[in-house]
Amino acid sequence: MSTAPPVSPYSIDSWTTDDVRPPERVEYWMSVVSAATRYRVDPACSPGTFRGRVLRIGTVAYTLGRASADCAQGHRTAAMASADPHDSRTLMWTIRGEMLVRQDGQELRVGPGAAFLASSNSLFEAKLDHADIALLTIPGAEMDNRLRRRSAPQILDINRGLGRVLAGMLAELFAQRAHLSAADFDAVCDRLVDLLGMLAVGDDRPVTEGGLVGVEAMARRYVREHATDPGLTGATMAHALGWSLRQVQLALQQAGTTPRELIRDERLALVHERLRSPVHLVIGDLAQRCGFSSNSVLSTAFRQRYGMSPREFRAYYLANQPAGASQPLRSAIAHLAAVPH
Numbered sequence: 001m002s003t004a005p006p007v008s009p010y011s012i013d014s015w016t017t018d019d020v021r022p023p024e025r026v027e028y029w030m031s032v033v034s035a036a037t038r039y040r041v042d043p044a045c046s047p048g049t050f051r052g053r054v055l056r057i058g059t060v061a062y063t064l065g066r067a068s069a070d071c072a073q074g075h076r077t078a079a080m081a082s083a084d085p086h087d088s089r090t091l092m093w094t095i096r097g098e099m100l101v102r103q104d105g106q107e108l109r110v111g112p113g114a115a116f117l118a119s120s121n122s123l124f125e126a127k128l129d130h131a132d133i134a135l136l137t138i139p140g141a142e143m144d145n146r147l148r149r150r151s152a153p154q155i156l157d158i159n160r161g162l163g164r165v166l167a168g169m170l171a172e173l174f175a176q177r178a179h180l181s182a183a184d185f186d187a188v189c190d191r192l193v194d195l196l197g198m199l200a201v202g203d204d205r206p207v208t209e210g211g212l213v214g215v216e217a218m219a220r221r222y223v224r225e226h227a228t229d230p231g232l233t234g235a236t237m238a239h240a241l242g243w244s245l246r247q248v249q250l251a252l253q254q255a256g257t258t259p260r261e262l263i264r265d266e267r268l269a270l271v272h273e274r275l276r277s278p279v280h281l282v283i284g285d286l287a288q289r290c291g292f293s294s295n296s297v298l299s300t301a302f303r304q305r306y307g308m309s310p311r312e313f314r315a316y317y318l319a320n321q322p323a324g325a326s327q328p329l330r331s332a333i334a335h336l337a338a339v340p341h
Helices: 022-037 078-083 140-147 161-175 182-204 207-226 234-241 245-254 259-274 283-289 295-306 310-319
Strands: 011-016 040-043 052-058 063-076 088-103 106-110 114-119 124-139 155-157
Touching (some): 022 052, 052 161, 124 161, 155 161, 155 182, 207 245, 207 259, 283 295
Antiparallel strands (some): 011 052, 052 063, 063 124, 088 124, 114 155
């Protein structure tokens, strides 16, 4: 019986029950989807009539998938969670139909245009009824750094505003999958996680925090735009934005961080992205260009965040690249429901 192979540096795989005889479809679906998603997914209708399709795009960092099924029930038991070495978060959003999810004692209905952020280390159950869903699996540390421990299950609106922008980028990532390299794919996913963090934190805040949320959003935007400035501090940022340092500190404290941590994290994300670029930079030059005071300061911070030095990460990443050159990333917005899979 065919099963899903491990994710290679950049892989695009698809499976459909149309490829096997009706009596074998249930067993085929269970083996493929369980291997591809780390969830057990059981068809909940007649084995002879069940139909399902799966598309998976993956690198060593991120996995993007799309699945459609007549009727299915997925779950993640305590044993599966403890046995899985991957601490990840999965964004699940409904393109067609409805998904009923249960996690951490909450039951949520996720209809078209809505999304749900699930944790890999919690018990989970989902039911699909003639549904078409998409999934983005994210390293737990990457998501938690943006959520700042706000991990309660929640429904996210992707029909408008920032959520609509997020959905458009995800749709284009699906559409352009054959024209991307691993570096292209990971770079887009990095930006998607930034947007997802902003969307999740914004939806999770009480209305009474509106003023501080605005200060935080502006501070994050300013740091992202000026991270390479070696003179950037909480005080210079507050002065440039017209606020007191105390206002900025309070706003970021609400999000579980500080000006210093925010600046460091943004610089590390920039280094992490540039280390995956085909343009080779000396680590010392990279440290200077990304706002770090020295190579040693960068190396220490990078190892604390990613578990290896910048040189070790670049060597590992390059060693896992597929043959062939990267093709340019195109930038058109496509509607997610229209993307074939």
